[in-house]
Amino acid sequence: MAQLILKNVFKRYDGQKKKMFQKKKENDFAVKDVSYECKDGEFIGILGPSGCGKSTSLRMMAGLEDITAGEMYIGDVLINDLQPKDRNIGLAFEDYALYPPLTVYENLAFNMRAKKKSEQEIKKAIDYVAPLMKIDDLLNMKPPALSGGQKQRVNIARAIVRRPGLLLLDEPLSHLDGKMRQQLRQEIKRMHHEIKCTTIIVTHDQMEAMSLADRIIIMKDGEIQQIGTPLEVYDDPANEFVAGFIGEPPMNLMSSTIEKQGQKFMFTFEGSLLQVEVPRRYNKIVKDQMKVTLGVRPVDVLIAKEEVSSTPVPVAVYENLGDERRISVRVGEMLLSMTTPDDVYYEAGQKVQLIFHEERTHLFDPETGERIRV
Amino acid sequence: MSNHQQLTDSSKNKSILKILEPIGRNLGLTLFAMFALFPLVWMVICAFKSDAQMYNTVFVFQPTLENFRAVLIGTDYFKAFFQNLVVAGGAVIITVIAGVPCAYALARYNFKKKEDVAFQILSFKFAPEIMVILPIFLIFQKVGLYDTFFGLIWVYQLITMPLLIWVVRGYFEDISVEVEQAAQLDGYTWYEVFFKTLVPLIKPGMVAAALLAFIFAWNSFTFPLILSGFKIQTITITALRYIASDTVHYGQVAVASTIAVLPEVIVALFIQKHLVRGLSFGAVKG
CATH class of the missing domain: 2.40.50.140 (Nucleic acid-binding proteins)
Structure with missing residues (x-):
């Protein structure tokens, strides 16, 4: 459990970039002067069109990208130069990123085994998380045998099984079909209610952000357009972009x-x-x-x-x-x-x-x- | 002819086809196998013939172990066998140690001229060995690598490295980067990420490519012929020794070759399934 604070965070990609990290080529800021504060236990949605810097923000929080300038704190700790594993975060990747040769149980245990926890502790943690994400029946299966929705449940379970201070969800629902999406959305909401962990969800789907988040951060071209509760951004948009982005059909x-x-x-x-x-x-x-x-x-x-x-x-x-x-x-x-x-x-x-x-x-x-x- | 009759006729034809098809297929495969394996069979037969019977084609003869005695006891064949094992095995081990990281870099990182580098590596396999053998020979003589294990193992990289790099690269490209990042977040160090998450995923390709590389290295002829002398002899070269100036001991050559083929056959049989899946999976997508 922890709060997250961003102070004037910038991100710029160099012209020549490593393939592993994203696609953007321009020598421009991907994230420009972003500051905000997430309270302990809050559910924040970062919303914006593709390429607006929302995933980059998330990856900087996770430590998968460097922070070009600015400061980021989890709790009272400055995390700019902390290794990903020392940040006490859980990240659910968009493409699930489960380890195919391992069973679901082993996938969930993977992190705790790295931390040399006892098998009893691991079992206890998984026994708590598995029913929460409704994956108790899948524990002995391997990822290739699972459906998309099941994989995403496992993926989220893996992120929360370690009891992170900060839970990051990177477009968790974007690869699922309509019905599954709605179901999982409700389950994420329920899960957050249960474990009350500071959660940040990145999405380009305004419905997702509106229904899940306590507060929404709307971004465009690396800049924050508006921060507010779902009702605030709907009823009182700060600018034309927010007005056009929120609501279906659009304003x-x-x-x-x-x-x-x-x-x-x-x-x-x-x-x-x-x-x-x-x-x-x-x-x-x-x-x-x-x-x-x-x-x-x-x-x-x-x-x-x-x-x-x-x-x-x-x-x-x-x-x-x-x-x-x-x-x-x-x-x-x-x-x-x-x-x-x-x-x-x-x-x-x-x-x-x-x-x-x-x-x-x-x-x-x-x-x-x-x-x-x- | 009525419609009904036509129908029964055609269904009869179909059932006949159903029986004929597998028979025909198996017959064809058998014929092809006989054709393909015949040199091997002939080699084994020759190994058991005496020199006098060598030039006839009768299949009924008095088998003799004379050739085996001459090769295995009369010469230091086992030394060559062992040395071949060291050279080919050493070459493959170095290829795996150096080639897997290389393949990883080619799959994951973007650097200038990346594709050119990858193609350059592959192109080592295009050039016939005979083309580069003379300069290599001269260089080896100058720097003292001539007739050493290290020299041969080094030059064998030309044979083994490109294959492994290209197969394993395809495997790495199929693994999502996020799997690595997930493991990083899980608190594993880079080498643990590599050994715990990546190695199990690339294993089929790596094993298949390594074994194929081993076979190529084992069979290599030109390099050891020119680049090794008396100290190191591989069995491909040793087989030549039974061609004396006055006569060719075909029986002994056959024995030497038969034993030389054994490890390959054993390896190939063991990994047959692995080999087909491993190579096709990575290569097609890569």
């Missing part, structure tokens, strides 16, 4: 010009007659002819049941997904989509009037992508 992000019409400000869109009133709380900061990026989640776009001030627009696509209905409207070049759990039906071409949820309509600076706050 509608549309470039818009604000026009002053009498006392009201209206969003107008190039190539479309659609006009929507700017929420009043923004009145102090918006100006006539100001260009903004408007962000609103599909669930927060509503179809007016009565006459409202917005312009009627024709429905472009209607999809019925069973538990929700998706309706898309063409706005100039862009598609504005909305979802509703209500059992409604619209023909393509039918005119509807749209309302944006006032509290959840976000503005972003079109230049920097930063959120414009009141």
